[in-house]
Amino acid sequence: MATIWDVAREAGVSPSTVSNVIHGRPVVKPATRQRVLEAIAKLDYHPSRVAQGLRQQTSRAIGFLVLDPNPRWPADPLHAEVLAGLSEIATEHDYSLLLDRPPGNGQLTARELLQPFRSGQIDAAVVALAGTSDSHQHVLDALNQAGVLFAVLEREIEGECAYSVMGANEDGAYAATQKLLRDGRRRIAFLDSTQMWPAIELRLSGYRRAMREAGLEANILISPSPDWTSAGGATAMLNLLARCEREGPPCPDAVLAGNDVLAVGAMHVLRERGLRIPADVAVIGFDDFEFARYVDPPLTTVRLPAYEMGKRAAELLIAHLEGHPASQRRHVLPTELVVRQSG
Amino acid sequence: MATIWDVAREAGVSPSTVSNVIHGRPVVKPATRQRVLEAIAKLDYHPSRVAQGLRQQTSRAIGFLVLDPNPRWPADPLHAEVLAGLSEIATEHDYSLLLDRPPGNGQLTARELLQPFRSGQIDAAVVALAGTSDSHQHVLDALNQAGVLFAVLEREIEGECAYSVMGANEDGAYAATQKLLRDGRRRIAFLDSTQMWPAIELRLSGYRRAMREAGLEANILISPSPDWTSAGGATAMLNLLARCEREGPPCPDAVLAGNDVLAVGAMHVLRERGLRIPADVAVIGFDDFEFARYVDPPLTTVRLPAYEMGKRAAELLIAHLEGHPASQRRHVLPTELVVRQSG
DNA sequence: TGTATTGATTGAAACGTTGTAAATGAACAA
């Protein structure tokens, strides 16, 4: 493998000059530059990023740190979309993207967490947390305390070098509820889970605001399954239908689900009960997962801009690293109501 | 940030000794080891992987190289599952995983392709190709010629340091067809696309074999849409139904789709035509994408073991790097017929 | 002709490790 010395020898110059050529510094004179470039091409030379990293004390890499006990996390559509955005921007700025899965699945020590930073593998990280609002608080605290640069998704954070990138969950749920109201729906239920994710709480709050403004009563339905499965959504829907058929009040004419998976479970139950979607009951989901367009009828849903969130996070971190920290620490990206046929 | 020198000073030994402790070499005497470990803990020292990489001429990282013009490729369920498997095994062996998206979307030069290898960023790569069988052949040739270590997914390859990891596409399609035959279906159609992916050709061939063995005629239906959309599947299905209703022979009583997305499109058309699934027409997909379980009725499909493929690819590469190249170059992982309700 | 002034190039010292060969020191035998 050719080194900068080989190139230097081939071109009859010193390594310093080669370095200057590589970095496009305007000091070298055109004739020399030409000779060096030819030598580089001839030897198929690529500067060692490892040596560069060592010398310049920076890795030009950002990490994607996912704290999710599920080993198949990249298959989660949200994470995957974020990853796509990160990758897009990182490539554009000639940064590498390191997938960083903390070892084990137990409680993570600050030491393990900081390892990729401390060992010079990454200059910054994008952090995605799966789980309740507080379960990973200590992780954020540790990162903050260490003074490393990071951006956290779908979660509020304050700290010196901490950015927060979120979707407009509250707005999205508000808009979806308003759409249902405009369509004449009045008995709108919100389908939640016992598992408290900060993002979902915001969705619930958007729904509440819209209902309050319309002078209607909120009707919140909690999936008993703690892990956001469609089976959980089905059970919750089933319970609701059973209860309202038995004791009233009249069954809902619309369901706003905390996310698409729950929505799909609910739709399944509605169809089985012979209720037409959306004629009898409208259903709106949240997230716009890939399958939303494939269910029958295609699911109306609030799109979470996960791809854009990934892009934004990468942009913020890279800008910060290059000496242009953004003034805003908290970035909220707009959600969008994708109207298909279910509601 | 503490270096090995700081630790050495703190413990009153030389850097060499610290290095020996870090690597668990049995030469250092217990008392010294103890002192060094305390110093490491006290200074919160992490060895610089960059310096290690430079010194040992290896990065302990493997790259995931996806040649897909679509910038949102990580959102493709197949790539995501593979990534999950890679990440799992890489972490287990203390390897890093570098997401490697080639710059631009035009034709890729060998130089660009090899950059991460040559610059010492990765020791090996897993290559996923989207597209027809030949469109990326030059890429594989370039990698082979450069003599770098890599594993390619869902594609045959020969070469010194090239592994090939595939799902049992032919077997899977054969098994699915047999299941349909066992259920009494006789007029089974295969739903293909004009876009030729090697994996899909194998599926087609499995279907053909089963039909031939049953003494039945193959009936292949080509989606006119070149990019595997469900709309393409719908159009193809529509065309088939129109034709058989018009001129016979009798319409199919089962459809085996080249993948799940096509299957969903076909199901949509069948339902619209008032045909019951699976009573009138059974539908079986291929891949077992996440949404397969969410469509209505839940899709019977052949699961492509993408997660396992990712794991296997990582295992092969890491073993090879550690001096244990596998004797087998070509690894075929079993597919599994996941029977849900559509067929 | 000698001296600044500029422009282009280079030498040498890092950056933080690790492997090798050599050094140290203790224990022991002659």
Add this chain to the structure above:
DNA sequence: TTGTTCATTTACAACGTTTCAATCAATACA
């Protein structure tokens, strides 16, 4: 006492860059 082992430890030279001060050549000026 003097070698001879053996178990520990260490000095030193890489690994491939970049940076900064220093050099050198050529031109401009007095």
